[in-house]
Amino acid sequence: MKIIIIGAGVGGLATYHAIRKHLPSATVEIYDAHPSPLQSDKIIGGGISVGPNGQRTMATIAPSALSSIRDHGFEFSTFAFTNQDGKLLGEFPFGSKERYKYGQIMTTRSMVNKALLLEDGEMDGKVHWNLKVTRVWETDDAAWAQFEDGTAQKCDLLIGADGARSQTRNALFGEEYKPYYNGLTGLGGFIPLSCFTPFTRDALQNATTGSIAMGRVGGFGYSLLEPLNSSTQKLNWFSHAEIDEVLPSDTPRIDLMPLLMDRHGSWKSKYDDPNDPEKTLFRQIITIACEGKEDNNWLLLPRFYTPLLPHWTSIHGLSKEGSESKIQTSQGGGRIMLVGDSAHAMPPEGAQGVSCAVEDGLTLALLLKHYLPQDSSESQQDEAIAKAAKSYEDIRMPRVNKILVTAKGKADRKRQIGWLQDKIREISVWVISWIPESFMHDEIFGYDVEVHVAKYLGVSQDSL
Numbered sequence: 100m101k102i103i104i105i106g107a108g109v110g111g112l113a114t115y116h117a118i119r120k121h122l123p124s125a126t127v128e129i130y131d132a133h134p135s136p137l138q139s140d141k142i143i144g145g146g147i148s149v150g151p152n153g154q155r156t157m158a159t160i161a162p163s164a165l166s167s168i169r170d171h172g173f174e175f176s177t178f179a180f181t182n183q184d185g186k187l188l189g190e191f192p193f194g195s196k197e198r199y200k201y202g203q204i205m206t207t208r209s210m211v212n213k214a215l216l217l218e219d220g221e222m223d224g225k226v227h228w229n230l231k232v233t234r235v236w237e238t239d240d241a242a243w244a245q246f247e248d249g250t251a252q253k254c255d256l257l258i259g260a261d262g263a264r265s266q267t268r269n270a271l272f273g274e275e276y277k278p279y280y281n282g283l284t285g286l287g288g289f290i291p292l293s294c295f296t297p298f299t300r301d302a303l304q305n306a307t308t309g310s311i312a313m314g315r316v317g318g319f320g321y322s323l324l325e326p327l328n329s330s331t332q333k334l335n336w337f338s339h340a341e342i343d344e345v346l347p348s349d350t351p352r353i354d355l356m357p358l359l360m361d362r363h364g365s366w367k368s369k370y371d372d373p374n375d376p377e378k379t380l381f382r383q384i385i386t387i388a389c390e391g392k393e394d395n396n397w398l399l400l401p402r403f404y405t406p407l408l409p410h411w412t413s414i415h416g417l418s419k420e421g422s423e424s425k426i427q428t429s430q431g432g433g434r435i436m437l438v439g440d441s442a443h444a445m446p447p448e449g450a451q452g453v454s455c456a457v458e459d460g461l462t463l464a465l466l467l468k469h470y471l472p473q474d475s476s477e478s479q480q481d482e483a484i485a486k487a488a489k490s491y492e493d494i495r496m497p498r499v500n501k502i503l504v505t506a507k508g509k510a511d512r513k514r515q516i517g518w519l520q521d522k523i524r525e526i527s528v529w530v531i532s533w534i535p536e537s538f539m540h541d542e543i544f545g546y547d548v549e550v551h552v553a554k555y556l557g558v559s560q561d562s563l
């Protein structure tokens with residue numbers, strides 16, 4: 100079986116490893132529009148937190164990548180919530196090692212991508228970099244990808260892991276579910292601890308939790324980025340602002356300083372330097388970031404959402420763009436499937452985008468393995484692909500849509516609010532901080548792909 104994966108982000112790379120493990124006889128080609136992160140200094144994304152469920156999934160398909168991510172990241176299990184005056188409102192459990200075997204890991208997006216690329220010695224060479232897909236379509240006996248240079252590749256199964264602005268998704272829906280900017284722009288980056296005043300640096304060095312300060316204009320989060328006691332420790336900071344239009348990514352950072360100072364310049368925290376009232380933590384972060392020494396560079400990440408998709412595979416039909424005859428159809432062979440953000444563009448709230456993408460990849464690989472008989476004929480293979488497509492949607496869509504709806508709800512609460520709403524939120528945070536971790540998180544962080552796939556198929560986990 101020949102499989103093409105479009106996109107070498109975390110979803111595409113995890114799906115690759117899952118297929119290599121469970122369908123070793125398949126030929127897998129990956130295409131990505133950008134250069135390899137191993138060959139480029141360009142920053143890909145900011146900080147990213149990988150949840151216990153994502154790590155549990157990675158452990159089965161890319162164990163050395165997981166070790167590398169864990170060795171280089173900051174492991175934590177709670178977020179301390181404060182108000183803008185620095186008062187602690189409560190500590191939220193956010194995935195403890197004791198309960199889930201893996202705590203949350205904060206690291207860089209590049210670190211996750213690079214670790215997955217290095218999992219299998221030759222992996223980088225297996226990705227066709229700098230090749231942008233411009234159209235995907237399905238015929239009776241194949242799926243096709245066309246590239247910017249006019250060439251096309253044929254395969255038995257095409258997996259779209261090409262992110263929130265997926266080209267593959269157009270084969271299923273055309274422009275109908277195209278992403279839209281939701282008016283919130285994420286701001287964030289990394290600052291070496293050595294850039295802070297000695298008091299702030301020493302206090303941050305020992306911070307064992309993530310922190311989120313909340314005010315009427317939104318939140319401002321920060322955490323360490325490397326293991327405690329790392330000599331190159333950095334602070335990962337993240338915020339967001341309601342900005343009407345998508346700002347160009349090269350907007351001079353200094354131009355954003357008034358906006359950030361206006362929103363957070365008066366906020367307080369326990370890391371404020373008592374020696375100088377101007378050197379509060381937030382003022383230091385904003386000044387260092389906006390005055391922009393090269394290694395303090397930071398990102399503008401406008402948030403693009405897609406509406407919930409009604410399905411994720413082509414068994415339900417193809418758009419005009421996705422059908423060979425350019426006529427919309429209501430039935431397809433399931434040879435085109437979406438994983439990760441192409442199926443469910445995940446906002447950062449809840450930090451589940453990486454974990455859901457990795458779970459998608461493993462689920463798909465296990466289902467293909469289950470339905471494909473050894474030495475299968477072409478018709479058996481077609482049938483197996485269609486069955487896997489249906490089961491994939493049955494297993495994944497209810498779980499991911501629930502996570503997505505919750506995350507979008509949390510994101511909407513980050514817009515500006517009034518005094519009363521702020522007070523109600525402060526009380527809610529305090530109340531929620533007393534809810535046991537098991538009640539809050541078992542469904543998401545305790546998830547085990549193999550258990551759920553085996554249950555759905557009615558087989559024992561050992562037989563997968």
Ligand SMILES: Cc1cc2nc3c(=O)[nH]c(=O)nc-3n(C[C@H](O)[C@H](O)[C@H](O)COP(=O)(O)OP(=O)(O)OC[C@H]3O[C@@H](n4cnc5c(N)ncnc54)[C@H](O)[C@@H]3O)c2cc1C
Pocket residue numbers: 105106107108109110111130131132133146147148149150230231232233260261262263264265266285400401402438439440441444445446447450451452453454456
């Ligand atoms: C501000 C922000 C913060 C976030 N923080 C977190 C967090 O802390 N934890 C978490 O779990 N999730 C977080 N997320 C969500 C997470 O980043 C995504 O869910 C995750 O990256 C999805 O991975 P993916 O592989 O599906 O897509 P992507 O990572 O977007 O990868 C898509 C790949 O496809 C390639 N591609 C795109 N189009 C084409 C094309 N036409 N042809 C060829 N290749 C193409 C791209 O180059 C890219 O390599 C955050 C998201 C945002 C916006």
